[in-house]
Amino acid sequence: MGGSGETADGLGRRAFLGLAAGAVLGAAGCAPCPGSAGSPRPGTGILPxxxxxxxxxxxxxxxxxxxxxxxxxxxxxxxxxxxxxxxxxxxxxxxxxxxxxxxxxxxxxxxxxxxVSATADGVLVCHHDLTTARLTGAGLTIAASSAASLARLRNDARPWLGPATPLEPIPLxxxxxxxxxxxxxxxxxxxxxxxxxxxxxxxxxxxxxxxxxxxxxxxxxxxxxxxxxxxxxxxxxxxxxxxxxxxxxxxxxxxxxxxxxxxxxxxxxxxxxxxxxxxxxxxxxxxxxxxxxxxxxxxxxxxxxxxLHQESPRAEDLFAEGLRGAGDLPWKADGGWDEQPAFTGGALRLSNREHAGYLLGSMAGAVDAADWELAFELRWPDGPPPAGASGGAGLAFGQPTDASYRRDPGPAAPGYELDVGADGRITLSRRDPGAATAVELAAGNSPAPAPGEWLAFVVSVAPRSLTVHRLEGGTPRWSLSTDDARYGGGWFSLLKNYDAGPPVEFRRVHLRAAAGSERCANVG
Missing domain, CATH: 3.20.20.190 (Phosphatidylinositol (PI) phosphodiesterase)
Incomplete structure (x- = not known):
């Protein structure tokens, strides 16, 4: 960020507040939070x-x-x-x-x-495809195969539902x-x-x-x-x-x-x-x-x-368990199993050929509080996207529904986008209904990540403000804030904001009520 008022890290005081290590958020006597006046943020709109x-x-x-x-x-x-x-x-x-x-x-x-399809020997089996390749890995044509040969196969939905999914036989x-x-x-x-x-x-x-x-x-x-x-x-x-x-x-x-x-x-x-x-x-x-x-x-x-709302929302992701949560969906869920990100080492890896989003619908509405926080970590295991890429990675939050979402030019669902660039720059934007472009709310620099380095973030949502923290050693080190309180939807998605390029991984996604009431950092 250019202009006066920058810290040694290049962080503007107005929107990007440098926090000293060990600073306690919400301490008594802090300066008034930005934009504390005005209408409070609407609720999530998600029924129990x-x-x-x-x-x-x-x-x-x-x-x-x-x-x-x-x-x-x-x-x-x-x-x-x-x-x-x-x-x-x-x-x-x-x-x-x-x-x-x-x-x-x-x-x-x-x-x-x-x-239903019939085997070569006239046995009726239950299988969607006319071949067994997608579901079993064995490329048999059902009409040309015996029932006995199909009985030895197992439906393998692990690429779609996660590596902990059990294998199942093809039923008659x-x-x-x-x-x-x-x-x-x-x-x-x-x-x-x-x-x-x-x-x-x-x-x-x-x-x-x-x-x-x-x-x-x-x-x-x-x-x-x-x-x-x-x-x-x-x-x-x-x-x-x-x-x-x-x-x-x-x-x-x-x-x-x-x-x-x-x-x-x-x-x-x-x-x-x-x-x-x-x-x-x-x-x-x-x-x-x-x-x-x-x-x-x-x-x-x-x-x-x-x-049908048959599962209560979870406060933590299921990545380490190797299972896709109910409501967790890739951007193109109708596009086939290749669209599902991989689970690897307790993380979720987005390696789509194009920019994409991944809805964490299993977590929406997990916290019922006026002040809440969304924590997550991301990294580029093979190195960040090249300079000049259309964006980095991050998340969209505050959306009013579970509709498919990715960062695109043109109209999008209302809410917010947080983008972390390969150079460490962090940008918080707002998307309004029908608007062709996003409104930048705050942006600033933080250190560029090393290849494979996990970056930890916390998004703090208060009735009259938003604050994004990048952590170092578990402590907020770089933060940006805005007094925008326009949207409060409970839906959010992980984002890969560039086409092709290296994969990005996410882990330790966690929702929690804030420890205190609406909080802000002291301005040094």
């Missing part, structure tokens, strides 16, 4: 988990604890809104496994979604039907599109199948007519290629499906058909609320523990 979870049960969207059913298509559709476990809720448990289906049922889901359709065909609704899809007769014949072994099985395929699939003729409820989903002919497709099925990213006018066109519309694959609370406001009734959800 138990309150929100109970609301879903009260409206019938999910079953209450201990409720065993039976849940039928009729009872599912009788509720104003309902949830289906997408692949058994693959953001919480290994997708399309008996463990995922059972956990979803235990969580109160009345319906699960199951994909008969296993799933035996467990759930009489107690839950099953949205069942013939992935190969050639097994309708075989599947329908198998279902005849389950007396109440027509009350529990929804035939699922693309809306244009000929299989719907066959399933409907056999007395089954049909759900047809549409893709982008179908948008010009939605009016022609809607009469072909009983229930309609559309992806959550579809344009609003296309969703509304299906809603206006009068048939129940079910959207997939819902991962975020903000996605659920948007769809619900548009008139969507059903939500095929891959992150039920988060969307």
């Amino acid at each position: 988990a138990a309150t929100a979870a109970a609301a879903f049960v009260a409206e019938g969207a999910v079953a209450g604890p201990g409720t065993t059913g039976p849940h039928t298509i009729g009872t599912l559709l009788s509720a104003p809104h309902f949830f289906v476990a997408h692949r058994g809720s693959g953001d919480n448990w290994p997708e399309h496994t008996m463990r995922a289906y059972r956990q979803s049922a235990d969580a109160g889901l009345k319906a699960i979604e199951v994909s 359709l008969t296993e799933v039907l035996d467990a759930f065909a009489a107690s839950h609704v099953i949205f069942l899809e013939d992935k190969q599109g050639t097994n309708a007769e075989r599947i329908l014949a198998l279902l005849e072994n389950y007396p109440d199948a027509r009350q529990h099985i929804v035939w699922k395929q693309p809306a244009s699939s000929a299989g719907h007519a066959q399933a409907s003729a056999d007395g089954y409820t049909t759900w047809g989903y549409v893709t982008r290629a179908d948008y010009p002919r939605l009016a022609a497709l809607a009469p072909l099925v009983d229930l309609l499906g559309i992806h959550h990213t579809a344009p609003e006018d296309r969703i509304l066109e299906l809603v206006d058909s009068g048939k129940p519309v079910i959207a997939w694959e819902v991962r975020r609370r903000s996605e659920h609320l948007r769809l619900r406001e548009l008139g969507v009734r059903g939500f095929i959800c891959s992150n039920i523990r988060h969307v």
Whole structure:
């Protein structure tokens, strides 16, 4: 920072307050905190988990604890809104496994979604892809492989859910039907599109199948007519290629499906058909609320523990445990498993090919206090990004929802961004709704990090101010402050603010109530 009033470290006194080692924040007699006048910061807006979870049960969207059913298509559709476990809720448990289906049922889901393919010897197995490469690492084509060869494989969701995730076998359709065909609704899809007769014949072994099985395929699939003729409820989903002919497709099925990213006018066109519309694959609370406001009734959800508020927020990250927390999501969660950062040595590593964000939704709302702090550490294990990079790394905080977030030019969700540059410069900015650029609130220099050096930070959020501390030996050494109190949302994301370049790692992310009331550092 240039100009007068800089310390020996290049820290401007007005916004970047040099703190002597051992200084005690909040000591009696400190100078008035910057910007203590004005309206206080709004609250996080996050309901207590138990309150929100109970609301879903009260409206019938999910079953209450201990409720065993039976849940039928009729009872599912009788509720104003309902949830289906997408692949058994693959953001919480290994997708399309008996463990995922059972956990979803235990969580109160009345319906699960199951994909089916036939092996070379005619055995029906539950697997989303037509090959086993993504989930098992073995590149077998299901249609060309025996059931015995698939039985030796294990679904491996560790790249998506974390290294502590257990391996699970590929289930047979008969296993799933035996467990759930009489107690839950099953949205069942013939992935190969050639097994309708075989599947329908198998279902005849389950007396109440027509009350529990929804035939699922693309809306244009000929299989719907066959399933409907056999007395089954049909759900047809549409893709982008179908948008010009939605009016022609809607009469072909009983229930309609559309992806959550579809344009609003296309969703509304299906809603206006009068048939129940079910959207997939819902991962975020903000996605659920948007769809619900548009008139969507059903939500095929891959992150039920988060969307349904079934876990209380955590005050610390789960990186050292090797598990992705419910609500923790990469910026492009729909982009495939390659988007998930790696867990390494108790840290989370962002090595995306482009700049990215990582939502720590499992921690949002963990602290209910007017004054709270967010602590974290970051480092560049292989050295910092090159000079001239578009940014460094840091976090976005104060966002009002769990919507996907990364540092981009153009309009963004309101809140704040903290960027730590490779040269040690720290910048605190504010993003306003609809604004093309961020408003810089405070910035200043601190020592450039050495390759592999962990940098520790604490963001202190008070009703009328924000303060960012970089620590040295556990003590605030460099700090910047602003009296901005515009946003108070409880959501935050870790940020990698440059394309390509070296990976950045985060660890020891921690939320806590501040030790005292609104505090500031003495100005030396």
